[in-house]
Amino acid sequence: MKTKIVIIDDHQLFREGVKRILDFERDFEVVAEGDDGQEALQLVEQYAPDVVIMDINMPSVNGIEATKQLVEANDETKVIILSIHDDETYVTHALQTGARGYLLKEMDADALVQAVKVVAEGGSYLHPKVTHSLVKEYRRLASQGQASTYSMQEVEIRRPLHLLTRRECEVLQLLADGKSNRGIGEALYISEKTVKNHVSNILQKMNVNDRTQAVVVAIKNGWVEVR
Secondary structure (H helix, E strand, O other): OOEEEEEEOOOHHHHHHHHHHHHOOOOEEEEEEEOOHHHHHHHHHHHOOOEEEEEOOOOOOOHHHHHHHHHHHOOOOOEEEEEOOOOHHHHHHHHHOOOOEEEEOOOOHHHHHHHHHHHHOOOOEEOHHHHHHHHHHHHHHHHOOOOOOOOHHHOOOOOOOOOOOHHHHHHHHHHHOOOOHHHHHHHHOOOHHHHHHHHHHHHHHHOOOOHHHHHHHHHHOOOOOOO
16 A cells, blocks of 8 residues: 655645655655645545645645644644744644654655655654754753753763663764764764664664654653753
């Protein structure tokens, strides 16, 4: 079964570029395209896609409001937000309304394909810069006593050596720093393939579905520095 995708973006050239990337994947099928949130609601009802890729800034109904309405109608709707904004306010608002993913428009093709695969399988996917923004927001809330019962400044950093290898701890820290696989590879002088293997091992050992969950768990347990 192919993953059915609907693309919603009011910039036709960008939308065509996204479609072209997705069309290269045998397991993907772009079943419809639209240019505003109102059309997104109609197309989702008509085509019942597995994943909706949606811009934030659009005329009529914007992407955030459309996502909210889609999820309220069916909480199984899987939306990936595409945006030029990496500010944590946009990110948290999108996730609060039910988006399963958040990508910046500066992403590369591999990130787009990976995001669709992860979200289609029930996971969540955030652009590395977005992950870093959320970490900063978590730190701000924690310092105000809103994210947990303790202040982040009081957390003792305890490397999870009972669970992960030293190299995996280094990779986990760089994930929390918002590094991409390429950035982690450059920082540790290892290949992207090796980084992917480390990330896969980390997710399995931590019993989480994706990088974002791994970072959140690591922060809560004091396994990484929030910097």
